[in-house]
Amino acid sequence: xxxxxxxxxxxxxxxxxxxxxxxxxxxxxxxxxxxxxxxxxxxxxxxxxxxxxxxxxxxxxxxxxxxxxxxxxxxxx
Numbered sequence: 040x041x042x043x044x045x046x047x048x049x050x051x052x053x054x055x056x057x058x059x060x061x062x063x064x065x066x067x068x069x070x071x072x073x074x075x076x077x078x079x080x081x082x083x084x085x086x087x088x089x090x091x092x093x094x095x096x097x098x099x100x101x102x103x104x105x106x107x108x109x110x111x112x113x114x115x116x
Contacts, residue, residue, distance in 0.1 A: 061085065061096040068103055073113040 064081070068074045074082075082100045085092060092100075106112040 061092075061099055065099040065103055068112065069106075073115045074103065074107060075115060079107070079114060 061082075064078060068078060082103060086097065086100055103112065107114065
């Protein structure tokens with residue numbers, strides 16, 4: 040893939056460790072008190088994808104998104 044292509048650049052920016060489980064990612068985000076755009080994309084795309092998401096994972100993702108909306112978490116670059 041051409042790394043100078045705009046789509047390639049976006050894909051590189053949006054990469055999150057693929058093997059990172061939702062509970063581990065949520066724990067890291069909560070302990071830091073902020074979420075990166077890559078993590079936000081990963082969590083929202085997980086919710087919106089057709090992949091199976093457990094009720095526990097869905098609840099944890101919703102907690103992060105609620106905390107972000109309420110200002111308890113900050114979106115950082």
